[in-house]
Amino acid sequence: MSVQAVADIGLIGLAVMGQNLVLNMDDHGFVVCAYNRTVSKVDHFLANEAKGTKIVGAHSIAEFCAKLKRPRKVMMLVKAGSAVDDFIEQVLPHLEAGDIIIDGGNSHYPDTIRRTKYLESKGFLFVGCGVSGGEEGARYGPSMMPGGSTAAWPHVKPIFQAIAAKVDGEPCCDWVGETGAGHYVKMVHNGIEYGDMQMICEAYDILKKTLGLTADEIGEIFTEWNQGELDSYLIEITRDILKFKDTDGKPLVEKIKDTAGQKGTGKWTVVSALDTGMPVTLIGEAVFARNLSAIKNERVAASKILGGPSGKFQGDKKQFIHDVSKALYASKIISYAQGFMLMREAAKENDWHLNNAGIALMWRGGCIIRSVFLGDIKTAYTKNPELTNLLFDPFFKAAIEGAADSWRRVVSQAVLLGIPTPCMSSALAFFDGYRNAVLPANLLQAQRDYFGAHTYQTLTSDEWVHTNWTGRGGNVASTTYLA
Ligand SMILES: *[C@@H]1O[C@H](CO)[C@@H](O)[C@H](O)[C@H]1NC(C)=O
């Protein structure tokens, strides 16, 4: 029996994301072969969701691979982890050199680096592609972040760019870089998403607790914000959430338990920030803010024991609402500046050639953090691909300086009234640290030298010296303590 190679691409894993990507590819004229380990799923899919389309199915891995045109493109949407390795081993005997395996799941980037090297060593090509936008995005246009074997890109580009979200006609999908770069950038995207969400929650909390506004009133404010520089998917859904009423006519949001869950991609970003030594403080605070929310029982107990300020807001309400929007905007600039600092450092360590303007464009549409703001970031990196820091771009320099007074007023007000703003205030601390030529690390170096003889450099010499601070003790010159 000879099976005809009819399909442009094959997809393994018919959960909702996989099904929707298959249907999306079909919409754009590609012939897709679908496979699922539970073969009955394939038949069910063909007889239902895929009815009347050009989609074909396969009942075995051998049949699946035989139906693919060369070079074969095998895309997997299976659970991250060992399932990806298992399927790679299953398809390999049916592939030939130059064929391409694509992992469209939520893999952790070190796995993608490993898999790229492994498959390239066997003559195959591998693509680790971050896909964002949820089920709806997968069906009608996700943000796609492919990286891996660069030679694979020309083969998958027409399909990926066709099915990706478009902004002003440009696809939110471009080649990210080598080995694990695609999944790395997807990870940072998720970390930034944590930050964006937490900052919005802080803005809501400040407006609620400082001005005593209702969910409806804050919803109105968000409606306005969504028409300006903060225009974004997350502001838009927040507006709708705040206005949503429960069956009794009360805002549903106020009935939801304030304990946040998380799946771990925010943590991965922060771990990578610590590993590379980049101060990605805002995302770190966003992850910890969720953690603090999660220990609700402890917080309830603490609320009965620990007091705080009892003052009331006494300024101009309208001005303050404007200030909060600017505090949100400025904090967001810091978060993205930190995210790009992290990616730059990771690129250096992993020898990736990242396309920063392309990354901003990939995030511009289709995904959760999509916003007008990302269009400005794309413009900045298009103008200057070598930009050291987003804050050095004239647009963002002017934007953050213009917002700074408002930002300081909001953070000081929150501090005075005892309202926690971990992201907004740590972003401001980062900004003030970053723009200061002199930080108190001179004292820190002295402390390290005092107790551990770690030595220090002076402002006028690169030589490492040790001072006998105490006039006591013996011949302490080694670094006994590693503090
Ligand atoms: C098969 O399909 C089910 C959903 O119908 C999905 O949960 C599962 O991940 C798929 N698995 C594979 C490996 O094809």
Ligand SMILES: *[C@@H]1O[C@H](CO)[C@@H](O)[C@H](O)[C@H]1NC(C)=O
């Ligand atoms: C705290 O955050 C980490 C990292 O994301 C997560 O694994 C853990 O489950 C969280 N714990 C609580 C109590 O929320």
Ligand SMILES: *[C@@H]1O[C@H](CO)[C@@H](O)[C@H](O)[C@H]1NC(C)=O
């Ligand atoms: C520090 O100074 C004291 C007093 O002059 C001296 O006894 C000691 O040896 C010195 N220690 C070192 C490490 O130079």
